[in-house]
Amino acid sequence: MTEPVWGPVHRDIVDLLADHPADVPAVVDHLTKLQDLLVRLPPLEESCPLADFNKLYLTITSSVLDGLYDDRFVDPVFLSRLDVEFAARYFDAMRMWTDSSPGTPKAWSCLFERMRGPDARPLPSAAAGVNAHINFDLPFALVTTFDHLESEPVDGSDQHHDYLEINNIFADKIPGLRRGYLERWQLLIDMLNGDIDDWYQGELVEYTRDVAWRNAQKIWRCRHDPDARECERTRLDDNAAALGRLLLSPLGAFLQ
C-alpha cells in the first residue's frame, strides 16, 4: 500500500482542506492551521519547502487582513473577494495533489514534489511558491473576482490601485525575511513578476509588477472562449513551472 500523500498528518490536512474559507479572516485562520501541520511533515519537518512558502503567505495575508481592517484599500469588496479567490487556488492545488490528480498545476507540483526532499533552501522554496501563486494563480483569481463583481480589469481604476497596494505589502514583508540579500531578492521578485519571455526580452523594468494584471486582462478578453482560455492557462502553467523548477534547482540556492 502506498503511503498517504501527507504522511502522518494526512487525515488532518484532508479535513482542513474539506473546508472552503469564504472570507479573509477565515483564510488567515486556514493558513495558520496549515502551517502547524506542514512543519510536522516528515522527513523535512521544520524545513519543509511548502511550509516555507506557507509561512510567507500567511504573513502577507495577515497584513492584507490588517490593511482591510485599517481602511487601507479603496475597494475592500474587491480586495477581499480577490484575496479569498486567490487563496482558494492554493488550497485547490493542494487538494488536487492530495488526490494525485493529473490536473494539479505543474507550477505547484514542482514545489509539492520537493516535500519529500532533497532539502531546498527556505528562500528559494518560498519563492517557488510565490512564483506559482502569482504567475499562475493570480491572473485567474483576478478574472473570477471581476466577473463576480460585474466589474472589469481597467488600468487606473480603484481596483487596480488596491491591487498595486498588495505589491507594497509583498515588498514590505519580504525584506524582513531576506536578511540582507536585497539585490538578489530584488532580482528574484522581478523575475517572478515577469514571465520568462518578458524577462528575456529585457522589458521588465517598466511593468514587471503588473504582469499578472496584464495576463488577467488577456484572459478577461477571451474568457468566454473555453479553448483560448485553456490555451492561456497552459501557457501560464508552463512558464510558471519552468521558473519554479529553476528556483528549486541548485541554481536557486544562490539566493540564500
Add this chain to the structure above:
Amino acid sequence: MASDVDTAPLVGRAGLVQTVRSALLGDVAHGQTAAVFLTGESGVGKTRLLGEIGDRLRDQGALVLTGSCLDIGDASPLHPLLQALRRFDADLSAAQSRTSSAVRGLLQMFADETAGPDGAGALLERVSRGLHLIAEGRPLVLILDDLQWVDRSTRQLLLYLLAGLGDLQLSVLAAVRAESLQGAHPLRRVLTELRRLRTVRVLDLAPLDRAGTEELAAAVVGRPLPAEAAEQVWQRSGGNPFVIEELARDLRDGRVGLSETLREIFLDRVDALPQHAHAVVHAVAAGVEPVQHWLLAEVLRLPEEELIDAARAAVAHRLLVGADDGYRLRHRLVAEVLAHELLPAERSGLHRRYAEALTAAPGELHQARLAHHWRLAGEPARALPAAVAAAQEAERLHGYAEAHRHWSVALQLAGDSGSLAVDRVELLGNAAEAAHHCGEHARALTLLEELAEVQGGAPTCALHIRRARYLAAAGRSALAEEEYQRALEAADCSPRDRATAAARLAELLLYLGRYADAGQRAREALALAADAEDSATEVVLASSALGFSDAYLEDPDAGLAVMRDALDTAERAGQPEDVACAYLHLAELLTGPLNVLEEGVVVARRGAERVAELGLGRTWGTRLLAIAINGLFRVGQWAEAEKVVAAALRHRPSGADAVELLLARCRLSVGYGDIDAASRDLDAVATLLAGGGARHVIPLLTLRSGLAMWEGRHDVARQAVQRGLTESRSDDVTILSALVWHGLRAEAEAHASRTVAVDPTAVRRLRDVAERVARKSASAAGPVRSVVDGFLALCAAEVSRLDGSDPELWAASVAEWDRRNHPYPAAYSRLRQAEALLARRSRVATAGKLLRAAYEVAQGLGAVPLTSEIRELAGRARVSLEEREQTDTARGAGPGEVADDELATLTAREREVLALVAEGLTNREIGQRLFISERTIGVHVSHIFDKLQVRTRVQASAIHLRNRRG
C-alpha cells in the same frame, strides 16, 4: 452491439447515490429547495451518475427534467431548460395530456416572449409558474449536465428558483467538469458561496480506488483479472472509470497489449472503422450535439440503409451513442482525438453541408447553429445574417450576455466579408448596448469609440450622453461627468437632450455626495425641461436630484415641494414609468433623509397601488412596497409590515428587488426571534447574491450576526461582523455603523453570558472602526449624521458593558432613538439602561419604569427575544412588569411557583440563588446577576444550607438538580 454501451455496472458509488437521493428528495421539506453539484474530472462518471440518480428519483415519484449545456460558446439563453422541456414532452405518453399541454404552454411562452423593460424578471416569474403547472404538486428535479457551459440566463434562473422565489419544491442536480473550474470560471464564485448553505452540497467525485478499479475491470471482462493485468489497468487508468472500462474491454477482446493512452485506444478504433462509419463519426464531431438522424443523412448523403449500418458500426466501436433525439460522440475525449484527423477543407465542407441542410429546416437553436456552421464553412457573408438574427433572438429572451457575443461575432463577420449589406454603425450600436446591458463596460466603451470613428466628424450630443451613461455604469464618475459636460456643450444638442444631460449629471453628482453642485445642475435641468417638449422624464429625474440635495443641505421643505410638483408633472404627462419613478423618489425622500416615516409609508403604499393600475406592479410596485415595509419596521408596526411583505412577494420579484424584500422579511423574523424563518431568508438571499450583488452583503451579514446573538452563538455573530468589516467601504457610514454596533454587542453579550471568551483584538478593531465612522460622518450631511449618531450611541454604550455598563451612555442612546421615533432600538436601550442601573443598585425605581416601558413596546411589537430578556432581567431584579403583578409579588410568593418538593421550605429568592449555586457561580457572581450584594447572597446561602440540612454547595446543588422540573 448497441446494448454493449451501458452494461458495465456502476462501481463504488452506492453511498454517493444514496447521499444525493436523500439530499435532493428525502431530506427536503415540503415547499423547500435543495441542490447538489457534482464536480469531477472527465471520464469519472458524472453523466452516468446523473442518469442513475434521475431514474431513481423518477421512481420515487419526482418529476425529473434533464438537459445539457452546450459548448458552442454562442448558444442561446436558457437553452438547457428548453431542451429539458422538449425532451420531457417527447417522452410523455398520450395519457398525460394535461402535463403535455402544460409543457407546450411553457414552450409557447418562450416562443412568444418579446424584449422589453423588466423582461428578464417577468420571464423568470413566468417560467416558475409554468414549472408549477407541469409539476402538478410533485417534487420537481432539474438535472443539468455540463454545467460549466451554462449560459448566464440559466444561471440566474437556477439561483432564483433555489432561493425559493419560484414558490416550487425544486431540487437541482448538476454536473460540472472539475478541469473547467480551475481557470477563471464564473461558477467558481457561485459554488464557493453556495456550498456554505445547508440546502446545497458540492460533492467531488473522486476516481475509483484500487479495489473499485479491479471490480469494474472484472465486471467488464467477466472474470477477475490476473494480477499483472490488474496492476496495469490500475496504473494506466488512475482509477478513472471511463478509462478502466475501455482498457478492460481491450483486454477482454484480446487486443494485443494495452494501449498506453486513451488517445491511442480511440485512434486505433477510428482507424478500424469501415469507411462510412468513419464519415459518420467525423460528421457528428463537426455538428452540434445531438445530431438528428435526418440531419446526418442530409450531411452525409448516404442511402438510409448504408447510413444505419455505418452508425451501428460507430456505436459498436464505442465512439458514438445513439438516442431518440440524435447521435452524440461517446465522450468528449473522442472529439479531442478526432479534432486533428480531418483536413481543413474536409471540415469546412462538413460545416457547409450542415448549414445548407439547416437552412431548409428551422429547428432548435436555428440561427445560432446556422451562424456557427456558416462561419466555420468559411462563408462570413452567409454567417452574418444568421449571427444578427441569433443576437436578436437572444435579446428577445433578455440574454444580453449571449446577444453581446453574437453581435461581436457579427461585427467580425462583417469585417471578414467586407459586406456592404449591413450597416456597421447599427451593428456597433447594438453590440455596444448589449455589452452595456450585460456589464461589459470597457467593451461597450470601445465599441462606442469605434462607432464614433465610423460615423466620422464631431461626436454628436447623443453619443456623448451615451458614453457618459456607460462610464457612470462602470463607476468611472469623473470621466462620466466630463462627458455630460461635453454633451451640454455639443453644437447639435437639442433642448431636450440638454435637459437629459443636465438631469443625469445632477443625479450623478448627488450620488457622489456633491449636493450643492447636484442642486445647481438639477435647477438648470428643470429650466431646460420647461422649454422642451415631452420632458416629464427629465423633470422627475432632476426634481429627485434637487429634492435630495435640498434635504441633505437641510432645506427639507423646499426639497419636498419640488418632488411633489414632479409627481404632478408626471401624472399630467401620463408616462407610467415617470409616475412610478416620482412616487419612488418621493417615498425615499420621506423615509430617508427627512425621516417622516408615517407619511413616507402612506406615500409608498399609495404609489404601489397607483403603479399597479398602470401595469408596473411587479417592478416599481415591489420597490415601493419595500420602502413601506422598512418604514413600518422602523416605526414599530411589524404586523402591518409583515402583511405588506407577503403582498409584495406575491409579485415574485427577482434580482435586487427580491433581495430587498427577503432582507426586510428577515429583519422582521430576527425581531420576532423566528430563527427558522430568518435562517431560510438568509440562505435565500445568500443564494441570490452568489450570482453577484455586493451591495447587499453587509445588510445580510448584519442580520446573520443579529440572529446568531439571539441563538447565543456569539462567536458566529463575531465572524459575520468580521467578514462584513473586511468587505465594506468606509464611506458607507450608515451601513457600517449598524454593523459595528452588532460586533460590539456580540462581544458584550459574550462577556455577559460567559459562553464565549471576549476577543480583545476584535473589540479594539471595532472601536477603531467606530471612531473612523464618527470622523467620516462628521462631514456628512445632517440626515446621514443623524442615523449614524444613533448607532454610535449604541456602540459607545455596548463598549461600556465590557467594563461595568454605564447607564448614562444607555440613556443617551434611548434619547437618540426616541428622537428618531424608532421604538425597537429605543426599547433595547431602555433594557440595557435599566440593567446598568440595577447593577449599580442605584435608582431602582427608574430602572423599573424603564423596564416597564421597554416591556410594553417589545410586547406590542411581538419582539419575543427582547421581551424575554426584559422578563428575565425583571425576574432577577424582582421588578414587576405590570401594575397588577406588582401587588402579587408584594404579597410574597411569585406567580406560578409551586413548591411541593424538597425545596418547599425555601423562599422564591432562595430557590433562585440555589439555581445559580448549582450553575457553579460564586456568591460574588450571583450577587452581580441578581443585583444584590455578595454579603446578602452569603446570608441566603447559609439559610439554604440550614433548610436543606446540607453542608456543601455540591450537596445543595444535587438536591436542586433532583427536584428540577422538566
